[in-house]
Amino acid sequence: MGFLFPPPMLSWLEAKGCEDIELVSPSAAAAGGRQCVEFDLDMGSAPGSSAVLCLRMRDPAALTLHDRLVLADYLAALRPFLDAPPAKGGRAWVTLPGTTVVEVEHQLRNHLNSLFMNAGVLGLRCEDRTDIEPILDQMESDAVGCLDQMRRLFPPPPP
CATH class of the missing domain: 1.10.287 (Helix Hairpins)
Structure with a gap:
């Protein structure tokens, strides 16, 4: 999931107790069975580009309401970039340390x-x-x- 989160954000999530990050389809998320904090993620205008971001936490309560709002705002801010046409040559954008x-x-x-x-x-x-x-x-x-x-x-x- 490094393509969505730069290293400082991954460190922040890890410090909050995040053990795993997974993208699943909305239907898989609706089926349940996962113990994770979920965020709906619209990854562009193409059909089938919706997903649910699952954060598996050691203690889900460690992610406060404020933390969840910060993450939701961050993910919403990514929307224009995820919907943008691919770069020339098809290379995805990257973050660098x-x-x-x-x-x-x-x-x-x-x-x-x-x-x-x-x-x-x-x-x-x-x-x-x-x-x-x-x-x-x-x-x-x-x-x-x-x-x-x-x-x-x-x-x-x-x-």
Whole structure:
């Protein structure tokens, strides 16, 4: 269920005693037999896109009325995104941990700074054309490093 809940929300649910999250059809939910806190979820305008989100809790009372309202508001806010057409290439939206974004930003800055510094050195040495090959190699390496970091955030679509 990570596609619906970013890591901080999953941690919050776990702290509240959530042991499992499951999407079931409305008919399966109506049949009962599950010990869970249920939320109706409209996942778009396509037929059959309604579901019931079941949160299996160690203690259902641990999820207060306020908590249930917060979750219901969050799920309602997802509706426009779930109803949106698929992204080009059919890739679904994802959430990323903040640590990954910070790390990638740091590495991109390092590679870009190095790239610009080497471009400056190259500009100074262009007059006599001595020893520019290592500088060009380093610039290429930094550009590839930038591309590798961007791929961590935006992996290429599957074939």
